[in-house]
Amino acid sequence: MKLAATLTVVLALSGYTFAPKANANLAxxxxxxxxxxxxxxxxxxxxKIKESGVKLRDIYDGISCGGENLVRYAMTNxxxxxxxxxxxxxxxxxxxxxxDIEWASSKGLSASPIAxxxxxx
Numbered sequence: 001m002k003l004a005a006t007l008t009v010v011l012a013l014s015g016y017t018f019a020p021k022a023n024a025n026l027a028x029x030x031x032x033x034x035x036x037x038x039x040x041x042x043x044x045x046x047x048k049i050k051e052s053g054v055k056l057r058d059i060y061d062g063i064s065c066g067g068e069n070l071v072r073y074a075m076t077n078x079x080x081x082x083x084x085x086x087x088x089x090x091x092x093x094x095x096x097x098x099x100d101i102e103w104a105s106s107k108g109l110s111a112s113p114i115a116x117x118x119x120x121x
Contacts (some may be wrong), residue, residue: 033066040079056089071100071118075109083114092121 036045049056065073074083087095095101095118104115 004106007039033063034073037070037074037079037082038073038077039064040081042085045082045085056086057091057094060086060090060094067099069100071098071114072103075104075112075114076107078112080113083112086118087114087117087121095121 033045036048052059059072062101063070066076070074070086071083074080074086076108100118101110101115103117104110104112
């Protein structure tokens, strides 16, 4: 019984000490993702996501480039390849509630391939 309690405490503390390190590694792996979007470099964008070891849908809400989410940032930078890739990798339910189509219309970007990709989903 004492061994089980000790093991529980050790496991709890080890998880706590490694969590900040994991977040730092993720931040390092995703460093430069906004530059890849702005440059419309789909292959490097995909590589960064793959290297990070997480799925795009899991980290999408936590990434902001220039104060905008990734899709809006791609639209404003004419990064059509990366933007349409992002739309395809995200669940369609995300875009029904995101307001990205309305945002694109208000900015005059409703004719962009990214906005069209969102609309077809």
